[in-house]
Every structure is written in C-alpha cells, then in structure tokens.
Amino acid sequence: MNNTYCVVRDMDTRSMALEAKKASILMQGVSTELKNSALERIAGTLLERKDEILEANKQDMERSAAEDLAAPLLKRLKFDEKKLNDVVEGIHSLIGLDDPVGKTLLARELDEGLRLYRVSCPIGVIGIIFESRPDALVQISTLCLKSGNAVLLKGGREATLTNRILTQAISEASMETGMPDNWINLLESREEVNEMLALDEYVDLIIPRGSNEFVRYIMDNSRIPVLGHADGICHVYIDRDIDVKRAVDIVADSKTQYVAVCNALETLLIHKDSAEKVLPALKEALDTKSVEIRGCERTRRIIPCKKVSEEDWKTEYLDLVLSIKIVDSLDEAIEHINTYGSGHTDSIVSRDEESVKRFLEYVDSGNVFANCSTRFSDGFRYGFGAEVGISTNKIHARGPVGLDGLVTYKYKLIGDGHIVADYASNKRRFFHRDL
Amino acid sequence: MNNTYCVVRDMDTRSMALEAKKASILMQGVSTELKNSALERIAGTLLERKDEILEANKQDMERSAAEDLAAPLLKRLKFDEKKLNDVVEGIHSLIGLDDPVGKTLLARELDEGLRLYRVSCPIGVIGIIFESRPDALVQISTLCLKSGNAVLLKGGREATLTNRILTQAISEASMETGMPDNWINLLESREEVNEMLALDEYVDLIIPRGSNEFVRYIMDNSRIPVLGHADGICHVYIDRDIDVKRAVDIVADSKTQYVAVCNALETLLIHKDSAEKVLPALKEALDTKSVEIRGCERTRRIIPCKKVSEEDWKTEYLDLVLSIKIVDSLDEAIEHINTYGSGHTDSIVSRDEESVKRFLEYVDSGNVFANCSTRFSDGFRYGFGAEVGISTNKIHARGPVGLDGLVTYKYKLIGDGHIVADYASNKRRFFHRDL
Numbered sequence: 110m111n112n113t114y115c116v117v118r119d120m121d122t123r124s125m126a127l128e129a130k131k132a133s134i135l136m137q138g139v140s141t142e143l144k145n146s147a148l149e150r151i152a153g154t155l156l157e158r159k160d161e162i163l164e165a166n167k168q169d170m171e172r173s174a175a176e177d178l179a180a181p182l183l184k185r186l187k188f189d190e191k192k193l194n195d196v197v198e199g200i201h202s203l204i205g206l207d208d209p210v211g212k213t214l215l216a217r218e219l220d221e222g223l224r225l226y227r228v229s230c231p232i233g234v235i236g237i238i239f240e241s242r243p244d245a246l247v248q249i250s251t252l253c254l255k256s257g258n259a260v261l262l263k264g265g266r267e268a269t270l271t272n273r274i275l276t277q278a279i280s281e282a283s284m285e286t287g288m289p290d291n292w293i294n295l296l297e298s299r300e301e302v303n304e305m306l307a308l309d310e311y312v313d314l315i316i317p318r319g320s321n322e323f324v325r326y327i328m329d330n331s332r333i334p335v336l337g338h339a340d341g342i343c344h345v346y347i348d349r350d351i352d353v354k355r356a357v358d359i360v361a362d363s364k365t366q367y368v369a370v371c372n373a374l375e376t377l378l379i380h381k382d383s384a385e386k387v388l389p390a391l392k393e394a395l396d397t398k399s400v401e402i403r404g405c406e407r408t409r410r411i412i413p414c415k416k417v418s419e420e421d422w423k424t425e426y427l428d429l430v431l432s433i434k435i436v437d438s439l440d441e442a443i444e445h446i447n448t449y450g451s452g453h454t455d456s457i458v459s460r461d462e463e464s465v466k467r468f469l470e471y472v473d474s475g476n477v478f479a480n481c482s483t484r485f486s487d488g489f490r491y492g493f494g495a496e497v498g499i500s501t502n503k504i505h506a507r508g509p510v511g512l513d514g515l516v517t518y519k520y521k522l523i524g525d526g527h528i529v530a531d532y533a534s535n536k537r538r539f540f541h542r543d544l
Numbered sequence: 545m546n547n548t549y550c551v552v553r554d555m556d557t558r559s560m561a562l563e564a565k566k567a568s569i570l571m572q573g574v575s576t577e578l579k580n581s582a583l584e585r586i587a588g589t590l591l592e593r594k595d596e597i598l599e600a601n602k603q604d605m606e607r608s609a610a611e612d613l614a615a616p617l618l619k620r621l622k623f624d625e626k627k628l629n630d631v632v633e634g635i636h637s638l639i640g641l642d643d644p645v646g647k648t649l650l651a652r653e654l655d656e657g658l659r660l661y662r663v664s665c666p667i668g669v670i671g672i673i674f675e676s677r678p679d680a681l682v683q684i685s686t687l688c689l690k691s692g693n694a695v696l697l698k699g700g701r702e703a704t705l706t707n708r709i710l711t712q713a714i715s716e717a718s719m720e721t722g723m724p725d726n727w728i729n730l731l732e733s734r735e736e737v738n739e740m741l742a743l744d745e746y747v748d749l750i751i752p753r754g755s756n757e758f759v760r761y762i763m764d765n766s767r768i769p770v771l772g773h774a775d776g777i778c779h780v781y782i783d784r785d786i787d788v789k790r791a792v793d794i795v796a797d798s799k800t801q802y803v804a805v806c807n808a809l810e811t812l813l814i815h816k817d818s819a820e821k822v823l824p825a826l827k828e829a830l831d832t833k834s835v836e837i838r839g840c841e842r843t844r845r846i847i848p849c850k851k852v853s854e855e856d857w858k859t860e861y862l863d864l865v866l867s868i869k870i871v872d873s874l875d876e877a878i879e880h881i882n883t884y885g886s887g888h889t890d891s892i893v894s895r896d897e898e899s900v901k902r903f904l905e906y907v908d909s910g911n912v913f914a915n916c917s918t919r920f921s922d923g924f925r926y927g928f929g930a931e932v933g934i935s936t937n938k939i940h941a942r943g944p945v946g947l948d949g950l951v952t953y954k955y956k957l958i959g960d961g962h963i964v965a966d967y968a969s970n971k972r973r974f975f976h977r978d979l
Contacts, residue, residue, distance in 0.1 A: 133908075134882060134906055134908060135906075137905055137906055137908065138902075138905045138906060217926070217927060219920075219925060219926070219927065223916060223920075225926055225927075227943075232938050232939065233908065233938055313938045313939070314938070314939055328767055332763055332764065334769065334937070334939050336939070352961075355961040358961065358963055359961065359963060361963075362963035362964055362965050366963070366964045366965050367964075465958070467573075469956045469958075470572055470573045471569055471572055471573060473572065473668065474954065475954055475955060476954070476955045476957065477954055477955070477956055477957075478956075478957045478958070478959070479956075479957070479958045479959065480959045480960055480961055480962070481658060481957060481958075481959025481960075481961070481962040481963070482962065482963045482964050484963075484964035485654075485658075485957055485959075485962070485964060486955075486957075490654060490964075490967070490974060491652070491654070491660055491955070492652055492654065492660075492974065492976035502769070503667050503748045503749070503952050504667065504749055504769050504771070504939070504940040504941075504952060505939040505940040506939075507952055507953055507954060507955075508662075508955045509955075517938050517939060517942055518942060519909065519911070519912055519942060519943070520910060520911045520912070520921075520926070520942075520943045520944075521904045521912055521913075521914075522911065522912075522913045522914070522916060522920055522921075523900070523904075523913070523914045523915065523916075524913070524914065524915045524916025524917075524920075525915055525916075526787075526790040526793065526794065526915055526916070527915070527916040527917065527920070528793055528794060528796075528797035528801070528916070528917045528919075529797055529801045529802075529917050529919035529920060529925075530797050530801050532925070533801065539925060539927065541927035
C-alpha cells in the first residue's frame with residue numbers, strides 16, 4: 110500500500126468530514142483559472158500514472174474474478190487504457206464548460222446605495238456513494254472540483270485498489286496546483302458511510318447511486334438532504350394516432366438497448382384503438398430480444414403472454430420483462446403514470462400535437478418525452494458534460510444532475526450604513542429597481 | 545360552525561393529502577390568467593366577508609385573552625381592518641408579479657429534430673406550518689396559488705376561527721374561478737401534522753415556521769424535504785477601518801429594531817483595533833434600549849458587562865441580550881461565524897473593500913451583508929412580494945423564499961422517432977446546439 114495514501118487514511122470519518130468542510134470554505138473563493146489548471150494537472154497525472162492505475166485495476170479484477178463476481182459487474186469494474194483515455198477526454202470537455210460558480214442570478218437596488226445580488230456558489234461538502242465503475246470516481250470528483258465542492262467518495266468494494274490509486278492521483282495533482290488539502294477523500298466501508306450519514310453538521314448533500322433498497326436506507330437514516338432516485342419505473346404510452354413501426358422501434362429501444370439501467374422501460378401503456386395494430390408487431394420485435402411480456406386481460410386477448418399483476422405496475426424489473434396495459438384514454442395513461450411511476454422518465458408516442466402537449470404538461474416526472482426513447486434521459490446525452498446521477502427529487506435538482514445541480518446561491522447585500530428603523534418610520538422607502 | 549367548512553373537515557389527513565395531490569396535477573396546467581383572476585376573486589371575497597372575518601378574529605382574541613395568552617402573541621393574533629387591507633394589497637402586488645411557472649430555462653437541440661427544454665413547473669403539494677399570525681395564512685396560500693402548488697396549512701391553535709374563515713373564503717373564491725377542488729385545506733391539530741409528516745407519497749415539501757425545537761422535530765420525523773430554518777444566529781463583525789457612529793447604528797438596529805425575530809443580531813464580533821473606539825459608544829446606545837451585554841475577557845477589560853460562555857455563541861436569544869467577542873483578525877471572525885452561526889444572516893461593517901469582499905465570499909450563510917443591518921434579510925425588503933419563510937438550507941432555496949423557491953423544473957424532450965441504438969452504433973451523433 111502506498112505511504113502517502115496511508116497518511117490520508119489515518120483520519121476517521123468525522124475528521125475527514127471536518128477537514129472537507131474546512132476545504133469547502135476555501136474552495137468558495139477558488140478562481141475558474143485555478144480550478145481549470147487543477148483539472149489539467151489531474152488529466153496529466155492520470156496519464157502519467159497509467160501503469161500503476163492499470164496494475165491496481167488488474168489486481169481488483171483478479172481478486173473479484175476469484176470471488177466469482179458476476180460477469181456484467183466484472184465488465185463494469187474493468188478500467189483499461191480506453192476507459193482511462195475516455196475519462197481524460199471527459200476532463201478536457203469539463204474544462205471547456207462554463208464555471209457554474211459566481212454567476213449573478215439577480216441584481217437589484219433596494220434603495221439608493223443598497224444593492225442586492227443573488228450569486229451562485231458551491232454547496233459545500235458532498236457525499237457520493239457510487240457503484241463499481243472506477244470511471245465514475247473520476248467523473249464525479251472532477252464535477253465536484255469544477256463546481257467548487259469538497260467531496261467524500263465511497264465506491265464499490267470490488268474496486269478498492271483502483272479507487273485508492275485514482276483518489277490519490279486526483280488529490281495529489283490538485284493540491285500541487287493549489288487546491289486545499291482534503292477537498293477529496295475516500296471512505297472504504299459501510300460503517301464509514303453510516304458515520305457520514307450522521308455528520309449533518311459537515312456534510313451538506315448525499316448523492317447515492319445504487320440499489321433501490323440502499324437509496325431508501327440512506328433516505329431513512331440521515332438528516333442530510335439526499336439527491337437521487339430509488340426507482341426508475343419508466344413508461345412509454347402509445348397514443349391513438351401513431352406510426353406502428355416508429356412505436357415499435359421506440360418501445361424496443363427503451364426496453365432493450367440497455368436493460369439494467371434506471372432509464373429503461375418497465376411498463377408500456379397502449380391506447381385501446383392502437384392495441385390491435387401495435388401488439389403483434391411489437392411481440393415479434395421483442396421476441397427476437399427474448400423479452401418476457403406480462404399483459405393485462407385486454408392485451409392477452411390480442412397476443413399470448415403472461416398475466417400481469419398489480420405488483421408489476423410498481424416494479425422496476427431492470428431485466429428483459431415488460432408489463433403492458435391497454436388504456437381507454439390519454440388521461441387514463443397519465444393517471445397510471447402519476448400513480449405507479451417513480452417520476453423518472455416517461456415518453457409518449459403520438460402524431461397528435463394536443464396529446465403530446467397534454468402528456469408533457471400533466472405527467473409529473475423529471476423527464477417527459479415525446480416520440481423518442483426513454484434511454485435519452487442522461488447527462489451526457491443532454492450535453493451536460495457528465496452527470497453525478499439522475500434525480501427524481503422535486504426540489505433542488507431534477508432529472509440528470511450536472512454542474513448546475515452542484516451549486517446553490519447566496520444573497521449579498523451591500524449598503525452604506527443602511528438601517529431598518531429608517532424604513533419602519535417611513536423616513537426612507539424601498540424602490541426595488543433591477544440593475 | 546359553517547356547514548361548507550364542515551364538509552371539508554369530514555376528510556382525514558390522508559384523504560386531504562391525496563386530494564391535494566390530485567389538485568396539484570391539475571394545477572400544473574392552470575394558465576397565468578386563471579391564477580390571477582382567482583387571486584382577484586380572493587381579494588374581493590376577503591373584503592366582502594370582512595365582518596365575518598373580523599368577528600371570528602374577535603372571538604379568537606377573547607378566548608385567547610381569557611386563556612392568558614401573552615401580550616405579544618395577542619398582538620400577532622389580531623386581524624383587524626388594517627391587516628385585512630394589507631393582505632388584500634399584498635394579493636394585488638402578487639398579481640403584478642411574473643408567473644414563475646412555464647419559464648424555459650434551457651433550450652437545446654441535441655441532434656436534428658431532437659429538442660430538449662428545461663421548463664419551470666410547480667413543486668406539487670406543500671405542507672406549511674406557521675405561527676399565530678392569520679395574515680401569514682393569506683400570504684402563504686396566495687403565494688402557493690400563484691406558483692401552482694396545492695397547500696396543506698396548519699396555523700396556531702389561538703387563531704382557529706380566523707384561520708377557518710380565511711381558508712374557507714380563499715377556497716370558495718378560487719374554486720368559483722375554476723381552481724381545482726381541495727387545492728387548499730387546513731389541518732387543525734398536532735396529530736394531523738404528524739400524520740402529514742408520514743405522507744411522503746403525496747406531500748412534496750414541508751415549510752415549518754416556528755420554534756427551533758419544533759423545526760428540528762419535523763426534520764427528524766419526516767422523509768419529506770424540509771425547507772426553512774431552525775436557528776437564526778446572526779452576527780455583525782466590526783472590522784478595523786470603520787466609522788464608529790455607523791457601526792453603532794448598525795449594531796443597535798440589528799439587535800433592537802425587532803428583537804424576537806430570526807434576522808435579529810445575537811453575536812457581535814469586533815476587530816481588536818476597533819474595540820476601544822466602538823465599545824463605550826455602543827454600550828451607551830444599547831443601555832438606552834436595556835440590552836444586556838455578555839462579553840469575552842477582552843471586552844470586559846473595556847466595558848463592564850457579564851461574562852460570556854461557550855454556550856452563548858450557540859444561542860439564539862430572541863431577546864435583549866447581546867454576546868460580544870473581540871477577534872484578532874477578519875479571518876478569525878469568519879471562522880467564528882462559520883463555526884457557531886446558523887447560515888442565516890451575517891453582516892460586516894468596514895470601509896476596506898478587500899475585507900468586505902473576503903467576508904462576503906467566505907462567510908457560508910444564505911445572506912451575507914456589508915455595511916447594513918441584519919434586519920434587511922426579508923422577502924418583502926428584497927422585493928419578492930412576500931415570502932413563505934427564510935431558508936438556511938443549502939439546497940433548493942436559500943435566504944428569503946418567495947415565488948421562485950416554490951417551483952421546480954422538468955425536462956421535456958421532443959423527438960421524431962429518435963432511438964438511442966442509432967447513437968450507440970455511431971449511425972448518428974449528438975451536436976448539442978443551444979436554441
């Protein structure tokens with residue numbers, strides 16, 4: 110184990126959080142230039158230390174294979190030269206993005222010489238718990254750096270060695286360019302995560318990425334605000350006036366393009382007038398992908414399939430299973446989605462502009478789509494550079510969360526000896542003129 | 545008791561929350577015109593029903609006086625013709641404010657024919673627990689209406705009859721103009737509040753306004769996000785280069801202009817080079833207002849006063865008490881504020897531009913001021929029309945929360961048959977062009 114890294118790990122969770130808080134105060138004032146040069150240095154260091162990084166990942170892979178880690182997880186754990194080049198390229202595009210900090214969101218003169226500004230600023234300390242992919246560590250920590258936030262990271266156990274060397278490389282490279290000590294640190298156990306959840310005096314926001322149960326556990330066990338999503342129960346609704354091939358293509362892509370992700374389709378709703386046209390062609394397309402269909406009674410009169418249960422409407426399969434319900438109207442579809450959905454991503458297929466407008470207006474989800482796959486719901490595809498996760502929260506940040514979701518704002522009021530007594534006595538009056 | 549009102553009260557808390565959720569979906573699509581005409585009708589109805597309202601308040605006042613309610617609380621409970629005219633005037637200025645819903649915050653073409661919009665929309669159902677002032681009920685519910693949110697209100701027990709008649713008047717007037725049934729309802733007991741805290745499937749945000757203990761209780765007993773503040777431990781820091789009279793005026797105003805409020809001063813920090821100049825004059829000014837001073841050792845060497853304790857730095861007095869500490873530097877002041885403050889409002893008095901800049905940058909509070917009283921921290925004074933409260937949260941909304949803090953956004957993505965497989969296979973590429 111590397112010595113420098115051992116020094117950092119001498120701290121307990123509370124100390125790490127306290128040091129992160131101190132670092133976060135200093136990071137409030139770090140210039141865009143300094144942040145970008147730190148990002149440059151990080152990118153360079155990752156390339157320079159390529160051999161060490163790949164070796165650490167090789168050891169993680171070998172250990173995990175010996176422990177019979179499932180093949181898809183092994184694939185996600187792998188951090189090879191291509192992945193390294195990808196994250197370095199990601200850092201370069203992050204450098205090109207606008208600094209989200211220091212933007213004047215409101216400027217108003219309240220009275221002669223009394224000026225109010227709302228200015229964006231970092232949130233402070235962010236705790237992020239992510240899955241096995243080591244590339245996520247680089248993306249998340251560099252997003253935090255660019256947005257001026259200190260970060261406590263917890264990755265998957267499988268990736269321990271890779272995460273250590275990556276954290277160390279990022280930490281050292283950024284400190285060399287003047288970023289404060291301990292703006293980034295790595296937690297390594299579930300116990301440490303539990304300790305972090307209690308540190309609401311230091312940690313301002315938790316972003317968990319993991320299983321539904323794990324996210325719910327965190328929400329139930331911390332006073333710290335949690336940004337993210339537990340479930341991704343996404344819907345496609347096929348309206349009355351449609352092109353059959355297009356509808357089938359969108360459903361097939363939403364369901365099968367990548368099945369184990371939160372923005373994959375779980376429940377299909379079909380207007381009764383479209384069911385006979387769409388269902389046979391759809392079954393044919395889904396059969397080629399080995400998708401199991403679970404249908405309502407009316408669906409089963411048109412195509413052979415398993416019977417759906419009430420439980421299915423509430424289930425995120427993350428698997429090659431699709432539940433189907435035939436509905437009498439657009440409004441029934443909207444109501445079904447607002448009742449059983451998770452507020453993640455829902456898409457309508459329709460040629461009727463009024464239907465599209467109504468669906469986008471009344472479906473109460475972070476991402477509402479028309480005539481495209483639910484799989485587009487993603488920070489990269491939206492052009493945010495990267496994302497720390499997708500939020501189904503209704504406050505702060507919704508949908509894919511990029512740099513914009515990692516800042517808050519403060520009000521700055523600059524006066525010239527102004528006191529409130531003068532306004533209470535009507536000696537002076539506010540005029541509220543936007544600047 | 546009024547019959548119509550009894551009908552509404554037949555619902556239990558869960559039903560009220562469910563109906564509010566349904567109403568909130570319909571409110572997503574209500575036009576600005578309809579919301580403004582509902583507000584007009586509410587203002588008219590409140591004036592028409594003046595006699596009933598004042599009579600209900602008279603009964604609340606008499607009952608509360610008989611129950612020996614403290615004089616300041618009785619004063620807050622009073623809802624007379626002047627207060628009624630004030631809230632009606634408030635509604636008219638709310639009508640004049642921009643609709644916060646339906647604003648396009650981002651518009652981007654991801655690829656040919658695939659257009660992404662980030663559009664502001666209501667949050668959904670908001671639960672608000674407020675103090676005894678009945679005028680707060682009118683302000684809060686009309687802010688919710690204008691921002692398209694359904695609302696569950698819980699006022700003080702003293703104001704029961706006044707709150708009932710106001711809720712009934714607002715509910716009926718708004719429904720006559722086409723607002724959905726049950727967008728507003730009143731809870732009347734602590735048990736109902738506790739029930740609401742468990743209804744995270746229907747209620748999207750809780751805004752509590754009350755004692756520190758009560759706000760903490762709510763934060764600890766609900767999965768629903770809570771917006772607001774527990775403590776208001778506000779500071780003034782008097783720097784080295786100052787005008788003594790100005791410093792004394794700002795401290796006196798911050799401490800005594802209205803003592804029992806969250807934006808009143810609790811701890812004064814003074815640079816060591818200013819202490820001898822400022823403290824005698826300050827003591828003279830505060831003595832005329834009967835303010836008790838608790839000072840650090842160095843303060844006590846300059847003026848006679850009680851000895852401050854560690855506990856004082858963490859205490860929101862809401863009373864005529866001021867703790868004073870002499871510091872060696874601006875940075876010591878900033879560190880004290882970031883350690884003991886509550887992130888509410890902190891002000892620097894200084895003629896040095898660099899000091900001001902540093903203070904505004906590194907004090908990690910929702911409202912950071914220079915050369916003016918902490919008492920300016922308020923939605924009305926900021927020109928927001930009104931506020932539902934002041935937030936010390938670091939996510940979603942910070943500082944005084946007006947209409948802007950009562951909305952969220954959704955992403956709308958409109959395609960033309962777009963599927964992700966085409967991008968995964970490099971058949972198509974994103975170009976991300978802002979519209």
